[in-house]
Amino acid sequence: MNSPIAIDRNEILKRYKTIDKYTHKGIQGHALLVGGSYGKIGAMCLASKAALKTGCGLVTAFVPQCGYEIVQISIPEAMVVTDDHEKYISEIALNLDVNAIGIGPGMGQKMATQKALHDFLSNTSLPLVIDADALNILSHNPSWVALVSPRTILTPHPKELERLIGKWYTEEEKFGKTVVFSLVNQVVIVMKGAPTYIVDGEMIYVNTTGNAALATAGSGDVLTGMITSLLAQSYRSIDAAILGVYLHGLTADIALPETGYQSFIASDIIVNIGKAYLSLES
């Protein structure tokens, strides 16, 4: 295994793009977030708001009908399109011009949702982030991984990774299996944890930001929104993954003196994205 490259400020400044003075929302990128189910619409609110706060020009959330008012009221800046089903996603049918898609937060794994994911993957080649229940559905249906377009980003936490690649008994075996999965399927894998590693074939990166405050509900949903936003802003997959993970961790480092570990919640990540960006400019 190659020794990992540390994702530090220097690595970030090689990739970070400042905002063009003459940009506008029409060219700043349109991110689509797909997910949510009854009782887990909050995951989509977090991902959608995080996408907006990471800088894309437009965000649309695709949720089951029960999520319509929740998302519209909690994030007025986001647009909402609903599935035909009340409580879960049953068909991802939408006719929108978007630049990147993040799928999975709070989505559940109903059979109809599984079929919807299959049909969606068969029909999209847009830059994509696959997280949470969308990863779990792939683990249940391993042959569907072949439908995933090259350069797609997968963001498993350790349990999701295990469901995807199988059990490992040593760290070396874990990385070996993840590298093979990345090479065979041509995907970028964000191995979330403490620390987070990013695997792009044989290239392995290790993040240097973040702390235990991030061990809180929804922090991964926020990361999905952030990386999807960066993809929508035309960052390459590997750069979106690296920059997203770094900024996400940095928010917790910035907030910690005020919140402590215990009271930090996923919404505090979103609140501090601005300060994380500003620290790159100074």
Ligand SMILES: NC(=O)C1=CN([C@@H]2O[C@H](COP(=O)(O)OP(=O)(O)OC[C@H]3O[C@@H](n4cnc5c(N)ncnc54)[C@H](O)[C@@H]3O)[C@@H](O)[C@H]2O)[C@@H](O)CC1
């Ligand atoms: N407010 C909301 O609507 C929320 C919705 N969520 C959604 O709930 C669904 C289920 O996600 P979960 O991740 O909770 O369920 P999972 O069953 O995928 O994962 C939970 C289990 O994974 C293991 N695990 C997680 N992180 C680990 C780590 N760093 N090290 C070792 N083991 C670890 C633990 O054993 C834990 O019990 C997803 O769709 C997710 O997006 C969650 O993100 C929580 C917040």
Ligand SMILES: Nc1ncnc2c1ncn2[C@@H]1O[C@H](COP(=O)(O)OP(=O)(O)O)[C@@H](O)[C@H]1O
């Ligand atoms: N102890 C920790 N130190 C640093 N980062 C952590 C720690 N615990 C969790 N994280 C980060 O928080 C996020 C958790 O993601 P995930 O488990 O998908 O949360 P959720 O599904 O609740 O949104 C990941 O980015 C992970 O790296």
Ligand SMILES: [Mg+2]
């Ligand atoms: Mg998660």
